[in-house]
Amino acid sequence: MNTEQTPSPVLDGIKVVEVAAWTFVPTAGAVLADWGADVIKVEHPETGDPQRALISSGVVAGAGSVNHFVEQPNRGKRSVGIDMRTPEGLEVLMRLVETADVFITNMLPSSRKKLGIDVDAVQARNPKIIYARGSGYGPQGDEADRGAYDLAAYWSRGGIADGYTGIGAEYPPAQRPAFGDLFGGFAIASGVAAALFKRERTGEPSVVDVSLLHLAMWQVSTDIVGAGVTGSAIPKFDLADMPNPVANIFRTGDDRHVSFVLLQADRFWEGFCTRIGRPDMVADERFNGMGPRFVNRAECIAEIRGEFAKHPLEHWEKAFADFDGVWDVVKTPVELHSDPAAIANGYLPQIDSGNGDTFALVDSPVQFDLRPNAKTRAPEHGEHTELALVEAGYDWDEIAELKKTGAIR
Incomplete structure (x- = not known):
């Protein structure tokens, strides 16, 4: 397979505004970018996505200049530094929203309400925008505003850990990093694609919801459905x-x-x-x-x-x-870098790091026209702020003033 072919831009012309951190929802943005969408990642002007600090702080192992915890869920995007807590910053965000097709976020409902970026506020500025939310425990019920990571809501609460705990084992097995997050991001991207199709047909936008709990239940649905039918746990075998x-x-x-x-x-x-x-x-x-x-x-x-x-x-x-x-x-994982099927199908496209070398990313798991998707690195923090604001209609004097106020990076 010729992995040098230009990726098939099935979402060419679609603009996505992402207000999200860590891996779960940012992965959705990465997949949409893989498929050709223009994804603008909104980060705090000073701190940025906290995942950027995992390797630099020594929490996880890294190598050289490539932060793989940032690259995999953020490749192909543009980064804009905006402080949404300020009126000026919120207005910048909303100007971007006005020209977007999709808004994706994993902020908690109370935080979105406080900042003024909940569904009603965003759709008031753009009635046709698709609003996609990633959550731990779903958008309804007493736990809708409860924070979550995949180890808790997906692996533990959703039945995965129990399903993989061996007979007589003292502890469940450890979850691999972002195990549920990566699957969840792909699920959100798939939901967004379906919502774009619906909007194309009917003109009506949708609110798309994916929760880590629901994802896990889907993953072990055979066990859950069987337990409901039989009234007891499905037998385990070592x-x-x-x-x-x-x-x-x-x-x-x-x-x-x-x-x-x-x-x-x-x-x-x-x-x-x-x-x-x-x-x-x-x-x-x-x-x-x-x-x-x-x-x-x-x-x-x-x-x-x-x-x-x-x-x-x-x-x-x-x-x-x-x-x-x-x-x-x-x-x-090391062997998969030389796996003949992975190489033949372009599952590990080589990405230019911007520092004179290349590294491999795992491509998103749907290809179009026999072509790999991922093509560019993750953005630096705030790398595209000025360009995105110019595109949104700001002039250079306005951009300079916003920088002075700290509203943008």
Whole structure:
């Protein structure tokens, strides 16, 4: 695939104003920018998005000049420094709103009301604007004004952590950084795209809502729906006791892991056993059908584990190279940078850092016309303030005066 092609601008001509911080809602802005929208990220003139300080403060590890915690959810945007707490700054924001198609935010309802950027205020300045909100617990109910991060509202409250807590484990597993936020931002962008389509058809704008709690419930909806139907929790199984022994993960002799998803296990059983060097297991009455394998699953899994432990990953990759059943290697983030499918499909586009080198971003997960989306780095804090204000109709004298008052950066 030629990853040098110009991205397909499916949202070309759409302007988005983003008043949001951290990863959840900014990711929505990044996806919309990937798809061709002009996304203006509004940041406080002095502090900016607090995520900018994570690496510089040493809270998370970084390398060189690239702040990956900022780049992934903010690529392709323009940054404008505005102090919305001042009347002058709020008016600047509203001037931008007047020319925008979409307004996205993750500020709490009470804060939006206090600042004068709630739905009514924004749509009063632009009746056709789509207003998208990201929240922890939804826009209604007693917890609508409660702050949240994905570890709390998504991973913990929404059932994800419980679903991945092993049998007898003392603690749930740790969540990876921004695990729910990144999924949530994509959900918001998808909702905005649907709202733009509706507005194109009917002329009517929408208010789009996505909450971290709802996202998690969607992710484990099979468990939640099943629990509602049966009245009890869906059974859990650890890898040594999986109902289908060959829908499982096995450790190789060099401490790598290979996953198999042989849902039609009888169809693939003979070929699987042959490749692990155990053709005797095909006719073994304990294992010669899905029923017997379920009853004797612990013994079956133990036998398979023993075989996989005899050889390194390279051996198993060759052994199963022509196998028709679904299987794959458990890979690390470092390995994914050289993954042939990721490279062929442009899933890791190279971005110019602006400092003479390049780095890879993960592209947003919908492509158009076989082209990658992400193309430019995240903006520096307040990098585009003057340009955006000129576009909004301000002259240079007005911009200079706004800078003097501290309303803009």
